[in-house]
Amino acid sequence: MVYNPEDRVREDLGAEALGSQAGRASTRCEESIAAIATPPGHGGIGIIRVSGPAVKRVAYWVLGEEPEPRTARVYEFLDQNKSPIDQGLAIFFNNPHSYTGEDVLELHGHGSPAALDMLMTRILELGTVRLARPGEFTERAFLNGKLDLAQAESVADLIGSRTHAAARAAKKSLEGAFSKEITSFSKNLRELRVQIEAEIDFSDEPVGVLDDDKLRAGLDEAAEALESLLCRAKRGALLGGGAKVVLAGPANAGKSSLMNALLAEERSIVHNSPGTTRDVIESEIDIDGLLLRLTDTAGLRQSNDEVETEGVRRAGNAIRGADLVLLVLDDTNDGTNYHEWLKGVPSRKSTIVILNKCDITNRPYGVIPDFFGEVTVATSATKQLGLNSLLEAIKQQLGYSIMSNEEPFMARHRHLRALESAKVNLAHAAANAKDRRGIELVAEDVRIAQQALAEILGTVSNEELLGQIFSTFCIGK
Ligand SMILES: Nc1nc2c(ncn2[C@@H]2O[C@H](COP(=O)(O)OP(=O)(O)OP(=O)(O)O)[C@@H](O)[C@H]2O)c(=O)[nH]1
Ligand SMILES: [Mg+2]
Structure with missing residues (x-):
């Protein structure tokens, strides 16, 4: 078998972590969830959102039929005696073409707490639908691969933004601007690591793949790129948290x-x-x-x-x-x-x-x-x-004044911590690279730096972290 150092890099980071995410998705998303997605109180419109495998049954139950996907139509929302509770728009999004990646039904009724309550009760009577936890729709979008974790967080940041600049920055992160930067940096780090691993494996060969100068230059370049990323993320975090x-x-x-x-x-x-x-x-x-x-x-x-x-x-x-x-x-x-x-x-x-x-x-x-x-x-x-x-x-x-030229993306303190940790590991790598005998340590340092970046996007994450992130969302999002 021909050995390829890329395989090790891939094994370490991606496959296993992504596998565990898919596992979580399948066990968590068997249940259907529903919530009132509009704020409490009286308003022009009140929206109920349902997501999961029971959505089509809910549609038959409440609307009398399965609506045409992605088409807004006026319906009567029916109770168990088929008498109307309310009247409004219903939109059905068939999986995977929905926010959560599952079947989703949105019922846009009148913003009456009493009418919305009756409608929710009706939906929950089905038995296979339960009330959604805060942020659970977005969590499902993450688990089903619709958003990465940084994008999912920016949904909450956009909702919670209190200045125009913060809202714009959150929108940018939601579009993936921050994730793209992290992914591209992570890719460069990965390439560097592949070369380092190759160097370790072929160290007996007379001609090395990566000489000392190249290794140092690669690490310097990575450290510089990380510093600039960190600087922009700090400004984003400032915008978000004030x-x-x-x-x-x-x-x-x-x-x-x-x-x-x-x-x-x-x-x-x-x-x-x-x-x-x-x-x-x-x-x-x-x-x-x-x-x-x-x-x-x-x-x-x-x-x-x-x-x-x-x-x-x-x-x-x-x-x-x-501060x-x-x-x-x-x-x-x-x-x-x-x-x-x-x-x-x-x-x-x-x-x-x-x-x-x-x-x-x-x-x-x-x-x-x-x-x-x-x-x-x-x-x-x-x-x-x-x-x-x-x-x-x-x-x-506060480091805010240099912001004017570049539109910032929203970042959180969690991201800053991950970027800081990657920075420390790259600094270790640079120190270890001074002595050729330290090359295995260099590889390990770069691996840990990569791991920290993967945590930002959620390609490696744990239940506790996800719990912390999504519990701060509002219900219905
Ligand atoms: N001439 C002048 N007087 C000032 C100025 N700033 C505050 N003062 C006066 O200084 C006095 C104290 O002002 P405060 O703002 O209550 O001072 P403080 O630091 O909050 O005081 P404490 O709450 O007691 O610690 C008041 O009589 C103010 O009108 C200033 O810039 N010029
Ligand atoms: Mg005072």
Whole structure:
């Protein structure tokens, strides 16, 4: 038998994992499922969706016939005495030409909770149909190979998107833009691995397939491509999840005033006595499509007041959970010892120092270049000065400003973790490649990197992960 290193690469990653996915599909999808797909409450239209092998029976039961596939027609929706519960459009999608890849029936009735409830009861009376779990329609689409896992996740991201930019990015991922990038990168990695495996197997031969330079160049190229992918995915993740931006700092520095100025509303109470804010106050703003969860906190100071002390403790928690900390200092007094205040922010936390009340100190507002190595902006919350510079600095610190040229795709923290893990493994591979004797370790590192990418698309996945992902969907999707 002629040995082909491709076979090993294929064996390791694809076949087994895909097999297990198909297995899951066949055991899980024997049951038929139904759900109201429109949001709860009264509305113009209410849609019930049914998927699975019992769909044709449901159609006979409720409509009196099996409708023509993919054709919208008006029907009476019938109860067990054949009297109409409601009237509306019915559309039958025969498998595999449907969202889930199974037979699907959609009943578009009136958006009356009572009528929809009666119709659901009628469908469930069949006995072979049960209520769908959250995300189960999309899960079936994934299990039946209609979508990969990253695309399935983008369905939930699109539904949950709160800014135009997030919705556009999710749509792009749903179309497969992110998956395509991952697949293409994974393919290049696979080719590299085939060469490495060949090199290992033919290492006794006088002429190697892959010399040291080629191997290093291949790994460098892969690392570079991965870095760019990671960068775009980070921006996508930011679009999807938004960023938690915490205003923290000494009492009376103007944190609440700044929060209100950024929100253009009187959200937090402002007062000239220190210790005004006692709790953590959150509000959202959309900055060019980036959703910021602005968080105002209690001024950091020692206090004998129990409520204020609790507020300061909560401020500490907010700082630890922040994506970005805005350290607000009163330029009339705290600015000089900003280093002391910086100690209250965990190092490696992305931070912007704000010197507020610059209207009193007459400091020019805006970004202060080279302020002891910190990104620093001078503002006046009351006079609304320096706010645009601050917003720009926030976008930049969060890595959002470089986004304008490329349309981002939506990505999740799960994807970032997988890409980071692939990056670590490629770095290991590069280190092991320095010594020819480490070539088997290089092959293993590249294999693990490939595996991490496969997890993004769901070609390797486990029940727990799928459970986690689909349980966050809404019912009916
Ligand atoms: N002149 C001037 N006064 C300001 C500015 N920002 C805030 N102040 C005033 O400073 C005082 C404190 O403002 P707050 O916004 O309540 O300060 P804070 O940091 O939230 O205070 P605590 O909640 O007590 O920690 C108020 O009297 C504000 O009007 C500013 O930019 N310029
Ligand atoms: Mg305050």
